[in-house]
Amino acid sequence: MPQPEHTTQAPAEKSRSGLLFGLWMKCKGCGELIYQNGLDDSLQLCPHCGYYYPMTAWKRVEMLADQGTFHELWGDMQSIDLLNFAGNGTYAAKLSESQGKTGLKEAVVCGACHLDGLPVALGVMDFRFQGASMGSVVGEKVTRLIEYATHSRRALILVTASGGARMQEGAVSLMQMAKTSAALQRLSETHIPYITVLTHPTTGGVTASFASLGDIILAEPGALIGFAGPRVIKETTGAELPKNFQRAEFLLEHGFIDRIVPRPELKNTLSQILHAWTFT
Numbered sequence: 001m002p003q004p005e006h007t008t009q010a011p012a013e014k015s016r017s018g019l020l021f022g023l024w025m026k027c028k029g030c031g032e033l034i035y036q037n038g039l040d041d042s043l044q045l046c047p048h049c050g051y052y053y054p055m056t057a058w059k060r061v062e063m064l065a066d067q068g069t070f071h072e073l074w075g076d077m078q079s080i081d082l083l084n085f086a087g088n089g090t091y092a093a094k095l096s097e098s099q100g101k102t103g104l105k106e107a108v109v110c111g112a113c114h115l116d117g118l119p120v121a122l123g124v125m126d127f128r129f130q131g132a133s134m135g136s137v138v139g140e141k142v143t144r145l146i147e148y149a150t151h152s153r154r155a156l157i158l159v160t161a162s163g164g165a166r167m168q169e170g171a172v173s174l175m176q177m178a179k180t181s182a183a184l185q186r187l188s189e190t191h192i193p194y195i196t197v198l199t200h201p202t203t204g205g206v207t208a209s210f211a212s213l214g215d216i217i218l219a220e221p222g223a224l225i226g227f228a229g230p231r232v233i234k235e236t237t238g239a240e241l242p243k244n245f246q247r248a249e250f251l252l253e254h255g256f257i258d259r260i261v262p263r264p265e266l267k268n269t270l271s272q273i274l275h276a277w278t279f280t
């Protein structure tokens, strides 16, 4: 989701109540001033208009996993610059920058946890890390998580956000689509439930593989979901695109997703689905 256009650092001064003023920003949805730290208490939703700001992977884990149950898996895996790729700066430098900025080793956090008491395998992508593009490590971690769910007979939940394939890894990034999809085929043979939650934006190779293969596909309101972006499609086809093209609401209407779930209801919805699911 686009970052707010205007952020201002208020001078650190004390109010009459003695509290420090912090970082304020103008809401992209309604234009009201909102206190950035306050978004942590409202699931990153604007308290005035409900505008959806992106969640970090760890905030999402905190929202979905029962307290104290999340056990991260493969948290130390990190990408290498296997092609010595250099475009606008080297890939190695960009990886290092993303790691420093986010505190993550890669663009997906995977682990085992409980959700309302049910054991699940949970993976959450973080758009701040290289646009959550899928390179060798994202593909490998997602594949391992699918295999872990298969062998441990846990329901699998993947929360997606992605700009697509990680082109700095060339064909290796594209291979991840086949790898994750093949692992999901094996999972589907066990009848273990697989639920995807598509958040803004989910595009490219992630949409073209595991994001679209859920037994049940949920989405957040207003999320952009597609393969190529609307600008590319418009320029390629020369056609006017329908209103709300590639938005969650449009895709629900056309049968691509099963339900749009407001963020505050997500955990409860996942719990209801999993409790209703009977699998052996």
Ligand SMILES: [Zn+2]
Binding pocket: 027, 028, 029, 030, 031, 032, 046, 047, 048, 049, 050, 051
């Ligand atoms: Zn707002």
